[in-house]
Amino acid sequence: MGTVRGCDIPEDLSYNVENNVWARREDDGTVTIGMTAYAAALAGQIVSYTPKKVGKSVKKDKSCATVESGKWVGPAKSPVAGEVVAINDAVSANPGLINEDPYGEGWLVKIQPSDWDADSAGLVSGADAISAFEAKMEADGFDGCS
Amino acid sequence: MQTKQTWRVIDTGLRRAAENMALNKTLLEGHQQGITPHTLRFLQFKPSALLGFHQSAEQELRIDYCAEQGIDIQRRITGGGAIYFDETQIGWELYLDKQTLGTADMSKIARRICEAAARGISTLGVDARYRPRNDIEVDGRKISGTGGAFDGDSILYQGTLLVDFDVERMLRVLRIPAEKLSDKAIASARERVANLKDLLGAVPDMVRVKQSISQAFAEEFGVVFEAGELNEQEQALYGESLAEIDTPEWVYQHNRPANETAVLENIVKSEGGLMRVAVSVDQARQRIKQIWITGDFFVNPRRMVADLEAALKDTPIAEMAENVHRFFDHYPVEMLLLRREDFITAITGALDGEREAAGTA
Numbered sequence: 424m425g426t427v428r429g430c431d432i433p434e435d436l437s438y439n440v441e442n443n444v445w446a447r448r449e450d451d452g453t454v455t456i457g458m459t460a461y462a463a464a465l466a467g468q469i470v471s472y473t474p475k476k477v478g479k480s481v482k483k484d485k486s487c488a489t490v491e492s493g494k495w496v497g498p499a500k501s502p503v504a505g506e507v508v509a510i511n512d513a514v515s516a517n518p519g520l521i522n523e524d525p526y527g528e529g530w531l532v533k534i535q536p537s538d539w540d541a542d543s544a545g546l547v548s549g550a551d552a553i554s555a556f557e558a559k560m561e562a563d564g565f566d567g568c569s
Numbered sequence: 570m571q572t573k574q575t576w577r578v579i580d581t582g583l584r585r586a587a588e589n590m591a592l593n594k595t596l597l598e599g600h601q602q603g604i605t606p607h608t609l610r611f612l613q614f615k616p617s618a619l620l621g622f623h624q625s626a627e628q629e630l631r632i633d634y635c636a637e638q639g640i641d642i643q644r645r646i647t648g649g650g651a652i653y654f655d656e657t658q659i660g661w662e663l664y665l666d667k668q669t670l671g672t673a674d675m676s677k678i679a680r681r682i683c684e685a686a687a688r689g690i691s692t693l694g695v696d697a698r699y700r701p702r703n704d705i706e707v708d709g710r711k712i713s714g715t716g717g718a719f720d721g722d723s724i725l726y727q728g729t730l731l732v733d734f735d736v737e738r739m740l741r742v743l744r745i746p747a748e749k750l751s752d753k754a755i756a757s758a759r760e761r762v763a764n765l766k767d768l769l770g771a772v773p774d775m776v777r778v779k780q781s782i783s784q785a786f787a788e789e790f791g792v793v794f795e796a797g798e799l800n801e802q803e804q805a806l807y808g809e810s811l812a813e814i815d816t817p818e819w820v821y822q823h824n825r826p827a828n829e830t831a832v833l834e835n836i837v838k839s840e841g842g843l844m845r846v847a848v849s850v851d852q853a854r855q856r857i858k859q860i861w862i863t864g865d866f867f868v869n870p871r872r873m874v875a876d877l878e879a880a881l882k883d884t885p886i887a888e889m890a891e892n893v894h895r896f897f898d899h900y901p902v903e904m905l906l907l908r909r910e911d912f913i914t915a916i917t918g919a920l921d922g923e924r925e926a927a928g929t930a
Binding site: 496 | 621622623646647649667668671672673674675679703715716717718719720823853854855856883885
């Protein structure tokens with residue numbers, strides 16, 4: 424698994440680095456979306472999660488879920504356009520899962536993408552993702568995931 | 570000498586909560602789109618009960634009381650808990666970006682802004698300090714609560730400042746157990762909040778209050794503020810935002826049943842004295858939302874109790890004892906026959922005891 428300044432950045436996922444989110448195409452064609460370990464570290468302990476409702480459409484780079492930590496509220500922006508097909512009840516019950524397991528149990532939404540090929544072309548993975556996150560952390564003045 | 574950047578300061582005056590919330594949305598979105606410059610805004614509210622973004626009106630507020638009293642109910646776009654806001658408070662808020670702040674770490678941003686605000690408040694003649702994570706206090710008593718929202722690189726961070734304040738009215742607006750409305754409980758709540766009028770002996774000049782805060786932010790960020798107005802693009806966005814926010818759909822969007830949160834109480838007698846705790850619990854998330862501790866035990870400084878309450882906000886139930894220990898490990902306090910374990914015992918007893926639904930007392 425790749426790491427950048429102590430933050431896990433799995434090399435097999437696709438990232439929108441600017442929005443600090445990941446996407447994974449599943450075998451059934453849906454796309455699972457979540458926050459990166461880096462995004463979770465910047466936010467701190469997450470205490471609330473409100474996803475868009477199942478059946479709602481989401482535009483690329485627009486909010487697919489709203490999260491709250493330390494009295495900060497902000498959107499997680501979907502890296503692909505499509506329709507929300509699943510939300511994460513385990514995260515509703517325990518939003519801290521986003522911090523504990525951002526690439527596993529802490530996923531945010533699953534989306535049926537409207538044009539995966541076009542939208543995913545703008546995402547990065549592997550070594551490109553690692554170097555892009557290093558550059559972002561430098562620009563953000565980030566010390567590292569603890 | 571390097572020329573300082575000029576940031577905009579706007580004072581939007583006394584408004585309805587819906588208008589103030591719509592302006593929050595407008596200016597944060599506007600900042601993200603590049604049509605809103607870095608801005609400091611001062612604002613005031615007609616009597617309003619303001620929910621945190623993720624809260625439910627049914628769980629947090631006495632909706633009937635608000636309706637009777639003509640108190641508007643609104644939802645913030647920022648996080649945190651429900652508050653009562655009226656003409657006796659000033660709101661301040663900053664619209665900036667992470668680049669200007671030099672960090673994307675949300676807790677560092679909150680600290681920097683709160684410490685600057687505390688310095689500004691202190692110039693009025695009180696000793697205001699930042700208390701992590703989101704309060705500004707004077708001698709352990711909260712005088713300003715804060716919270717934020719972000720969108721991309723843009724951030725909104727806002728706070729209240731209690732100039733004069735009706736504690737009893739706040740307690741009646743918020744959905745807390747009825748027994749908390751006894752004279753003694755009101756006096757105890759009054760001990761936990763401070764306002765400028767009480768501290769200074771008179772209501773300070775509002776213009777001076779705002780100047781003190783803007784001066785402190787100007788120094789912190791090395792900028793000068795110039796008074797301005799909303800620009801045309803912001804005005805257009807504001808119309809759209811108000812149409813979305815001034816609706817029941819916005820205000821009541823996160824409805825959850827009132828019985829999903831409970832206030833659990835316990836009274837414990839130890840060598841150190843009588844301790845009464847009330848714990849507000851989010852049962853779905855197994856998390857302590859808030860805790861109130863009162864009693865006739867002796868601690869010095871007295872503010873330790875308020876600091877412990879602040880430290881235990883949003884604590885997972887499973888981590889309560891650990892958090893109490895962590896608090897006392899770093900907090901110099903003198904206690905008479907009272908041990909830190911007494912706090913843990915009292916809170917544990919409340920959590921394990923008979924559960925009483927909020928607001929039914």
